[in-house]
Ligand SMILES: *[C@@H]1O[C@H](CO)[C@@H](O)[C@H](O)[C@H]1NC(C)=O
Ligand SMILES: *[C@@H]1O[C@H](CO)[C@@H](O)[C@H](O)[C@H]1NC(C)=O
C-alpha cells in the first residue's frame with residue numbers, strides 16, 4: 001500500500017503509447033498486464049511417431065545426445081548420450097575445427113531402474129582442457145553406429161566478453177514445446193547456451209511416471225542440446241518421488257541422466273552449483289532441496305556469493321525453478337520460504353537477474369526487495385530497490401499442463417509486465433555495463449520482441465554513474 005514508483009510516469013507513457021497503438025495493455029496498481037489473445041490449441045503432446053522422437057538408425061546408435069559445461073570456467077564439456085542395445089563404447093573422439101589431431105576421452109556408463117522401467121546405457125564423458133572460443137567436432141558410438149556433432153567453447157572468462165544466453169523453462173514435449181524450441185533456434189539473436197530453469201520432460205505426468213517419456217524428451221531436444229550446452233536446474237517434475245511405486249529416492253531419473261560440474265563449484269550436490277561462462281557468473285539453486293539455515297545448500301550459497309568477482313564476471317545470474325516474485329494465482333507464494341531465506345543475500349550481492357520457471361506464463365518484475373520485516377516492525381511491503389535483481393518468470397516453454405492465465409488483481413506494484421503466452425527469452429550480454437533481455441512469444445515471428453529491457457549491470461552501474469557525475 002502507498003507504494004510510490006519513480007517510474008509511474010514512464011509506465012503511464014508506455015500505457016498511453018500502447019493504448020494509442022491499440023495493443024490493449026491495461027494498467028492497474030502495477031505495470032502492464034498484456035491482453036494478447038493467443039491460439040487455443042494448447043497442451044497437446046506430439047504423437048509418439050513424430051519426427052522429433054525418431055530413434056536414430058543403426059545398431060546401438062547413440063541417442064538423446066546432450067552437452068553441458070564440464071568445469072568451472074568453460075574449458076570442459078560433459079557429453080551425455082544413451083545407447084539402447086548394449087553398453088558399447090563410452091569414448092568421445094573430438095578434434096578442433098582447424099586441426100587434424102584427434103583426441104579421445106573416456107566416459108562412464110550408468111543404468112537405473114524406475115518401477116518397471118529399465119533405462120538404456122547412459123554415458124557421461126567429461127572432456128577437459130579445451131581451448132576457449134573454438135569449434136570442436138565430436139563423435140560418439142565408436143565401434144558401433146558412430147554419430148558426429150559439434151560445439152563451440154565460450155571465450156575466456158572476462159569482463160567485456162559478449163555472450164548470448166537463451167532462457168527456457170517448463171518445456172515438456174507438446175506441439176507448443178516444439179514451437180518454443182524452434183523459435184529459440186530461429187531467433188536472429190542466436191543464443192549460444194541455454195539456461196534451463198527446470199521441469200524438463202514431464203515424464204511424471206504419465207502413468208507410472210513413464211520413464212520412456214524421459215527418452216522421448218531426450219531425443220526431442222537433441223537437435224539443440226547436442227550442439228550447445230544446456231545449464232539445467234531441477235524443477236518439481238524432476239523429483240519423481242512416488243512411494244506408491246516404491247520409488248522414494250528423489251531426483252533419480254534426472255540425476256542419472258543429467259550430469260553437471262558441481263564438484264568444480266565445491267558443491268556437494270548436483271542440484272546446486274555454479275559456473276563462469278564468458279562475462280557471466282551463473283548460480284544454479286534447487287527449490288526442492290533443503291535451503292534453510294545450516295543445510296548444505298544454505299552453507300554453500302553463503303560461501304559462494306562472496307566469491308563472485310565482478311571485475312572478472314560482471315554479470316551475476318541466479319536460476320531456480322520456483323519464482324520468488326510472481327503475481328499469478330497458480331503457485332502463488334510457493335517461493336516465499338526461499339525468498340525469506342535468500343532475498344537478503346541476492347540484494348546484498350547485487351544479483352542482476354533471477355530467472356525462474358514453474359508458473360506456466362511470463363512475468364518480469366520491477367527491481368524490488370522486501371527484506372526489512374522483523375516480525376514486529378510491520379515493514380512487510382516490497383519497496384523499490386536498485387540493488388535488487390529483476391525477477392523473470394519464464395515457465396512458458398509449453399508443456400502438457402497448458403498455460404496459467406489467472407492473475408492476482410489488481411496487478412501488484414512489483415509486477416512490471418505479465419502475459420500468459422508460451423515463449424522463450426534471450427539474455428544478450430554486450431559488455432560489463434549493458435545486457436539486453438528480450439522475451440519472444442511463440443505466436444510472433446522469430447525476431448519479434450513481446451517484452452524487452454536493457455539491463456544496467458548492478459555492480460558496474462555505480463562506477464558508470466559516478467564517472468558521469470564527475471564530468
Ligand atoms: C518440430 O519442429 C521442427 C522444426 O521446426 C519440425 O521440423 C518438425 O516437423 C516439428 N515436429 C512436430 C511433430 O511438430
Ligand atoms: C509397467 O506397468 C504398467 C502397469 O502395469 C504397464 O501398463 C506398463 O506397460 C509397464 N511397462 C513396462 C515397461 O513393463
Ligand SMILES: *[C@@H]1O[C@H](CO)[C@@H](O)[C@H](O)[C@H]1NC(C)=O
Nearest residue numbers: 059060087088089142143144
Ligand atoms: C559395439 O561396440 C562395442 C564396443 O566398442 C564392441 O565391443 C561390440 O563388438 C560392437 N558390436 C557390434 C555388433 O559391432
Ligand SMILES: *[C@@H]1O[C@H](CO)[C@@H](O)[C@H](O)[C@H]1NC(C)=O
Nearest residue numbers: 115116242243244245246247
Ligand atoms: C513395494 O515393495 C513392497 C515390499 O518389497 C512390495 O510388497 C510391494 O508390492 C511393492 N509395491 C510396488 C507397487 O511395487
Ligand SMILES: *[C@@H]1O[C@H](CO)[C@@H](O)[C@H](O)[C@H]1NC(C)=O
Nearest residue numbers: 158159308309310311312313
Ligand atoms: C578479480 O578479478 C580481477 C580480474 O581477473 C583480478 O585482477 C583481481 O585480482 C580479482 N580480485 C580478487 C579479490 O580475486
Ligand SMILES: *[C@@H]1O[C@H](CO)[C@@H](O)[C@H](O)[C@H]1NC(C)=O
Nearest residue numbers: 160429430431432433434435
Ligand atoms: C556497452 O554496450 C552498450 C550497448 O551496446 C553501449 O551503448 C556502450 O557504449 C558499451 N560500453 C562500452 C564501454 O563499450
Ligand SMILES: [Fe+2]
Nearest residue numbers: 199235236358
Ligand atoms: Fe514446475
